[in-house]
Amino acid sequence: MLFAYFVKQAGLSQIADGIRRLGAGFILILMISAVRHVVRSVAWMACVEAPHRLRFWDALRARLMGDAIGNILPLASFVISEPARPALIRDRLPLMAGFSAMVIENIFYSLSVVVFVLSGMLALLLSFTLPKGLRLASMITVGVIAVTIVLGVALVRKQLKFISAAPTFLHRHGLNQKWIEKSRAVEDRVYGFYQRHGSRFLPILLLEAGFHLAGIVEIYVTLYFISPQQPPTLFTAFILESVNRVITMAFKFIPLRMGVDEAGTGRVSKVLQFTQATGVTLAIVRKARDLFWACIGVMLLLHRGLSLRAAARVTELALEEPGVATVTAPESN
Secondary structure (H helix, E strand, O other): OHHHHHHHHHOHHHHHHHHHHHOOHHHHHHHHHHHHHHHHHHHHHHOOOOOOOOOHHHHHHHHHHHHHHHHHOOOOHHHHHHHHHHHHOOOOOOHHHHHHHHHHHHHHHHHHHHHHHHHHHHHHHHHOOOOHHHHHHHHHHHHHHHHHHHHHHHHHHHOOOHHHHOHHHHHHOOOOHHHHHHHHHHHHHHHHHHHHHHHHHHHHHHHHHHHHHHHHHHHHHHHHHHOOOOOOOHHHHHHHHHHHHHHHHHOOOOHHHOOHHHHHHHHHHHHOOOOHHHHHHHHHHHHHHHHHHHHHHHHHHHHHOOOHHHHHHHHHHHHOOOOOOOOOOOOOO
16 A cells, blocks of 8 residues: 555656666666675675585575565565575585574675665765654664664674573573574684684675675666656765665565655655655666566575475474574665
């Protein structure tokens, strides 16, 4: 209903004109978005420790299958989609090795998101006159990120290990000792990654930065086609991509962020001197891009012999194994 409301408010004919102007340019959008999947797959590969090795094709298809689950299944999908990736390729990489590497890669990704979103929100607040509601939302986002940074720094400096710090408490509350021991091993792998592989830090961070850069380029190219009257700049594309990150993090539980993406992007687009129809069209193009990759992920699942719900069940069973807990991060779509 929210989606239909904002489409009607923006003007269906204007949105249709924008989509027609994009035309075959959508293929370019898909090519740019493919870069985002590639760089995060390579970053995951770089987080796998010897003697194990993750092949590029296995990392990429696991990512696409996990995204398909996260984008299409409602409500609890955001809890399942991240752990689904190592679970769906456990025949190629041991589950614990893949899961630990996924946690480490998500930490790098989360760090990049924090820096990227904070920069975007500050640029929005300092460069434009915002309506009261949008200004308040931006200030709250900056505040939450600041608190997250402080907590993250404290966590890393003290190297707090929640499982290791309270094994007796966890055992008394019904957690299997074997589960506790393997979860402790995951913590040790995460905290010890820098000591063992410090040289990988910069390349992984650059890969995560490449993900955000590709997002900016994707928005710039989309606006170049759909908004000829108001040409985009890399600065406005940067702000819109940072807003997209916030929407993705806050509303991941809504399949394809239906309605809320159109609302947020449409409103911010008006602040950036674009029309509301341009913002809504941008959000719809993003949905089409997500649906394309979700279809690829579903085809990979079917090729593997699994339906979406069967794949989700595989993940749930894997999470019940000792030592595997659900760890999620801001989704990348």
